[in-house]
Amino acid sequence: MTEAELFTSFHAAVGTANSILFAYMSLISGFLLMSYLVADKLSTYLASIVVPLFCLAAGLLIFRLQLNRNDAREIMTYMLEQKQSGALDLPWLGVNPAWTGDATAFLELAVTIGGLLGCIVFFFFQWRSRS
Numbered sequence: 521m522t523e524a525e526l527f528t529s530f531h532a533a534v535g536t537a538n539s540i541l542f543a544y545m546s547l548i549s550g551f552l553l554m555s556y557l558v559a560d561k562l563s564t565y566l567a568s569i570v571v572p573l574f575c576l577a578a579g580l581l582i583f584r585l586q587l588n589r590n591d592a593r594e595i596m597t598y599m600l601e602q603k604q605s606g607a608l609d610l611p612w613l614g615v616n617p618a619w620t621g622d623a624t625a626f627l628e629l630a631v632t633i634g635g636l637l638g639c640i641v642f643f644f645f646q647w648r649s650r651s
Contacts, residue, residue: 526599534592537585537589540584541585541632544578547581548578552642555646559646560646560647578636582632585628585632586629589624592621599613
């Protein structure tokens with residue numbers, strides 16, 4: 521691959537990860553809004569359908585986000601290896617500390633799992649308060 525193709529692939533992977541993250545944020549925002557507005561009106565049967573469906577959808581997005589971030593990390597690792605071997609001439613590549621990729625992946629995982637757990641707790645708090 522050429523430098524331009526590698527760089528484009530990396531940014532496509534990062535862009536896709538950002539799209540997945542924003543889809544996830546939309547999902548949990550909608551679930552929080554639904555929880556606030558109608559959780560107290562749901563029967564046990566409906567709640568037992570809604571919560572697992574939300575968990576499956578959120579879990580799928582979290583999984584996709586992690587897979588995509590792994591792809592981006594592998595592309596960056598490959599680009600750095602190619603630069604060190606002299607195959608690529610990218611003078612600006614590698615100026616960020618190496619730990620930033622792992623930190624970003626950890627923070628995204630913490631935010632997504634924390635959001636999922638927070639939504640579930642909020643749903644049951646609202647659902648329990650039904651009159």
